[in-house]
Amino acid sequence: MFFDLVYLADIRFPGGTSTALFYELRAAAKAGLKVGLIPVASPILTKSRPPNLKLLNEIRRTKTTIVPQGVTPQCRLCLAYHPTLLDGQLKQVPRFKADTFALVAHQPPLNRFGEKAYDADQLSRVAGDLFGHGLTILPVGPTVRQGFEAQGLSAQLSADDWLNLIDxxxxxxxxxxxxxxxxxxxxxxxxxxxxxxxxxxxxxxxxxxxxxxxxxxxxxxxxxxxxxxxxxxxxxxxxxxxxxxxxxxxxxxxxxxxxxxxxxxxxxxxxxxxxxxxxxxxxxxxxxxxxxxxxxxxxxxxxxxxxxxxxxxxxxxxxxxxxxxxxxxxxxLEQFEERFEKLAGKVHNLHAAGPSLKTRPPRQHVVLAVTSNGIGLGHLTRQLAVAKALGPDVKTVFFSLSEAVKVAQKMGHLVEFRPFHRRLGCRVDDWNDFFYRELRDALSFYRPELVSFDGNTPYSGLLEAISDYGDASSAWIRRGMWRAEAPEISRRASHFDLVVEPGEVAAPMDPGYARIGSDHLVHTDPVLLVDQAEMMTRATARRLLDLPQDATLGLVQLGSERNSDMSFARQAIDAVLERNRHVHFVEIKSPISPDYDREPNERYHRRTAYPLGLYLNGFDFAVSAAGYNSFHEFLASSLPTVFVPNKAPEMDLQETRAEYAAKAGWCLTCDTDDPFNLEGCLDEILQTQTRQDLQEKCRILSEGWRGANQIADYFAVTAGLPTGSFSGRKRIGA
Known part of the structure; x- marks a missing residue:
């Protein structure tokens, strides 16, 4: 990879450092320079601080390339964008070859009381030992310059200040x-x-x-x-x-x-x-x-x-x-091109196009996706959505406690299954010891750049294995709508480099229990596995599921029912079938649902389909639990739905999610405490006008949800992955 300019930068800084980089990227793009960025973690920021969203969006807008791990870029000028990035204790040392190397100093070495902000005396040594370059310091203003001069470091200072820019x-x-x-x-x-x-x-x-x-x-x-x-x-x-x-x-x-x-x-x-x-x-x-x-x-x-x-x-x-x-x-911004040329030299196209500097191709980038057991498929489905967004240059390996992990294998991923302690019938402490050993071996074998965990509770065995391995970044994908406070769990966010809360359309009703003790997290749009452009037509979906083309079809998706009794819902469906001879119901079985002997009615069908989102255009309405994935998937596809929330104690606040959506006019809902109301909801959704009204509301709601792509982008900048908006390639499904 060849660039005019490469930045070594921690894009998590919350203030002026990130603002300065924001405008320099814009100025460089305006000057027609090809720019790369190598993410480097400053030791002064907490582990779980997320990327600066404003800066991340500008990286995307200016088409700045995030240099992947394992690639050594070549450039005319490389700028380290904060003094604390020249630190001998860096977890990962960035590799590059540059004609000119300099440090942009955004902070003086001492505060007004003479206390050290960083060790200025070691900057030049670290630059030589770790990067093989002499050091030129570019102070951003007179105060920083005076701070270095007071330390006796005038000889390393550039003659001109590297003033910050603004548009x-x-x-x-x-x-x-x-x-x-x-x-x-x-x-x-x-x-x-x-x-x-x-x-x-x-x-x-x-x-x-x-x-x-x-x-x-x-x-x-x-x-x-x-x-x-x-x-x-x-x-x-x-x-x-x-x-x-x-x-x-x-x-x-x-x-x-x-x-x-x-x-x-x-x-x-x-x-x-x-x-x-x-x-x-x-x-x-x-x-x-x-x-x-x-x-x-x-x-x-x-x-x-x-x-x-x-x-x-x-x-x-x-x-x-x-x-x-x-x-x-x-x-x-116009000041940038002149000072860049002054520092880098006026030689353009210094590096002729040619092969990579590496003598052998880098190994494929790996993400290890760890999912909890769960009651349904939610954790696994979100990880599959992110794996899809990461694209073909990143291999996602699934290390799952879910018995449904076979669906990831059928989609082409390498999978490993490990049983949860309830299935093994063992003590929690013993199971965590077992899980630590199994995961630690997997980390050594697959050597991932990032471990992504989607689940409600990061197990101690998980945290210890990641920490002991030490060579992978880590992310926790953690949906909101927790039913109760659990600060001893939410505070485990501090063990991760990135904490992501997928978007929730009912967020105004979220009590925020998941965020207690979590100082830093990022929010995204809702996460969907299937894009609308990928969905089958009505006729194709019905043909592939072997369903009648001319019937009114209702989708039944009540979850695995391993922790809930949905018999009342089935009784209501039977009553509707008796009264409406043109209506058929189709139950989509979860891969972890118990088997049924036969179809109970000639107009009640059972099918298996995953991912279900591909087939949703084939249905006229749905009766469904209100789990995160089904809820957002049905709203995004504008499928008129009666939601029947699962209120089991271990579940998220499905009833709150469904009630909010019903108030907004996106769906109908029936509380499990009032099962007799379900028949009335089903009669209502069989009315054409009701379905049209719900569809119209949902079409406005779900425009532009990009949650999986946004998470992939966060993974890219956290772990240096060649993916998404920062790789220079069009993302599949984007």
Missing amino acids: VNDFPICDNREIDGPLVIGRHSRPGREKWPDPEEAVLAYPENNRYQFRMLGVGPEYLSELEKIPSNWHCLPFTTQPVSGFLKGLDAYSYFHSPAWIEAFGYCVLEALSAGLPTVLPNYFRDWFDDAALYGTPSQAPEHYDRILDDKTYRLEVSTNARKFASARFG
């Missing part, structure tokens, strides 16, 4: 409205304590005065508790991942003061405010960055600037215009 078009210019009330002054930052001034300075910079209203985005409750009194003109808003441009557009001015312990390496929040044309008040040291584009002073002097901005519209307009012009001229 001013992302920030509509403020309105400069007539102000007939208080001046609306804002500030925004992460809720870290260091980003906020000490209480005695806060009340000077942001005083209680009816001439000013302060909108504080990102202030945390811990900080507010330090204040003796929260000023009445403070409007405190939680930190959000939504674009900040909307927040800035509602302001008249901006003011940013922070803790004296903090040294702002650059100040992206300030640059965003200037790009929006906001008159901006800052501590004096920011003048080194922003010259005359901002207003400067101490916290006690800030109100003098506020008053002039409020009282003098001509002045306010002049400061606003100057701020935006300065941001564009000094930090605009």
Whole structure:
């Protein structure tokens, strides 16, 4: 793989580092450069912190290639994108060949009190020992440069600062409205304590005065508790991942003061405010960055600037215009190409097209998909959906406790089955010892880059095997709608590199028990195994299932019934069959359901079909349990459905899911506590108009669900897999 530019970057950083990379990728794409990115885990971030979603979307949009594990890219310039990535304790050392190598330093070596942020003296040695390069340090601004100079490292510094960039078009210019009330002054930052001034300075910079209203985005409750009194003109808003441009557009001015312990390496929040044309008040040291584009002073002097901005519209307009012009001229995307060429050299096409640098082809990338036993097929089906999205360049091996794992084998995957402790009749501790040994052997044999677990409880044997193996990233796919709190289980998220909560259309009713103790997780769209484009036509589905073409067909999908009594549902179906001679019911048996001797009625058929989503166009309506997969699959296919929730204690909140969908007009539902209502629901869904109304609602609901593809993308950046939006190839089924 050959690139103009390769970044070594941890795309999990939540703040300015990721914002800087976001705009550099956009600038590089605008300059026509071919860019690759090697994900590297910074030791200062917690294991389970997820990728920065905004940055991930920009990687996708700019067609930046995520370099897979085992591939050594060649490039004109390689940039390590944070000092903590030059660390001898990196779990995996990235491999590359570059004509020029440099470190972008987003943070000074010491804070204001002389405490180390990282070991600057070792950066050059690590660059030479691990990467084979001398080190050039690119400070992002004067403060970082001064920090390295104070450490006696001036000789390693580039002559020019590697200033962060911004696209001013992302920030509509403020309105400069007539102000007939208080001046609306804002500030925004992460809720870290260091980003906020000490209480005695806060009340000077942001005083209680009816001439000013302060909108504080990102202030945390811990900080507010330090204040003796929260000023009445403070409007405190939680930190959000939504674009900040909307927040800035509602302001008249901006003011940013922070803790004296903090040294702002650059100040992206300030640059965003200037790009929006906001008159901006800052501590004096920011003048080194922003010259005359901002207003400067101490916290006690800030109100003098506020008053002039409020009282003098001509002045306010002049400061606003100057701020935006300065941001564009000094930090605009157009600056990138010139400084790239200066650093990398003006030689284009330096590497002629040719074979990979590796002397032998890399082995195939492997994901080990571990699924729990489950009552149905939910865990296994989600893993199959992700395996499909990962594509042919990644081999997914299934290591499952589910007896239904044979369906994965029939779909072409290598599978291994291990029985759960209930089937073996052994003690839980003994079973975990057994499972640890079995999984640890499988990890050594298959050597996966990533272990993906889909289940409600990560077993201790699972966690110990992954930790002991040490060479694989790990992910927990964990659906929501937990029935009760289980903090001892949810806190196990800290053992994983990635925690994914698949999308849930009834999310507003989720009590959130799964998230207790989980600091970081990512959300996706609902996960579907079958795309709508893959579904068979009505006639084809009926022909392959040997069903009558002209009958009204109702699908029956009541789950494995291993923990629920659905006899009342069968009685209601029998009653409907007696009254409606044109109606047939088709029960799709789960691979783990008990066998039945015969079909009980000539108009009641039993079939086996997997994946069921392929056949859904063949049915007019359905009667189904409300498990995650069936629920979302039926809504996505606009199949009119009466949901009959399974309320067993070990199940998720199926009744809550079904009730919410019924309120939204997507389905009908019948509570198992009122079985006599089911006949009425079935009579209702046999009405053509009812089915048409449900279909119309569902068609609007399910547009563009890409949950499996999104999870595959997260796997790609977490474990360096050659897949999805970042490989340069079109994904199957996308």
